[in-house]
Structure formats: structure tokens, C-alpha cells
Amino acid sequence: MHLLAPLGLxxxxxxxxxxxxxxxxxxRIRRSALPPAEVHAALHxxxxxxxxxVGAAAIGLGLLVVGLVL
Structure with missing residues (x-):
């Protein structure tokens, strides 16, 4: 239980x-001189x-809150 807050952080x-x-x-991709199709593929x-x-940050924030509450 003591490791939840640091792990979440x-x-x-x-x-x-x-x-x-x-x-x-x-x-960097947007500023490159690539053709539009390659820019689209790289951004995809x-x-x-x-x-x-985003998932890691959300799970980490959840662990941090649980660790602080407990």
C-alpha cells in the first residue's frame, strides 16, 4: 500500500x-517538407x-489518488 503513491507519481x-x-x-512532422500523404501517415x-x-497518465493519477486516500 505504501508504494501506490510513488508508483502513481x-x-x-x-x-x-x-x-x-x-x-x-x-x-517536427508538421514543419517537415514531406508530401501531405506522408505527413498524414506519420501523424496517424x-x-x-x-x-x-494519456492512458499511462490517467492510470498513474488514479494510483496516486488511491495511494493518498489509503
Whole structure:
């Protein structure tokens, strides 16, 4: 039970770092001189990283709240 809050904090920070990386990669892809079809494909692949980051941050936040309540 004592590990829930620190584990939640680490998972939340990892998710937020992933979201920052997703934003950074998205901006780099948009500014690149690729054809529109390749830009669309690259941004479409970036959705998986975005979804994983949001999920990790949400689960980490849930663990953090449960760890603090208990």
C-alpha cells in the first residue's frame, strides 16, 4: 500500500513526458517538407503514442489518488 503513491507519481510523470514527446514530434512532422500523404501517415502513427501516454497518465493519477486516500 505504501508504494501506490510513488508508483502513481512515476507513472503520471512518464505519461506527461510521453505527451510532451508526442507534441514535439507532431510539431517536427508538421514543419517537415514531406508530401501531405506522408505527413498524414506519420501523424496517424503518432496517435498510438498519444493514446498510450494519456492512458499511462490517467492510470498513474488514479494510483496516486488511491495511494493518498489509503
Amino acid at each position: 512515476v507513472l503520471t510523470l512518464a505519461g506527461l513526458f510521453g505527451l510532451g514527446a508526442c507534441i514535439w514530434r507532431g510539431v 502513427r503518432l496517435i498510438a503514442l498519444n493514446l498510450a501516454s
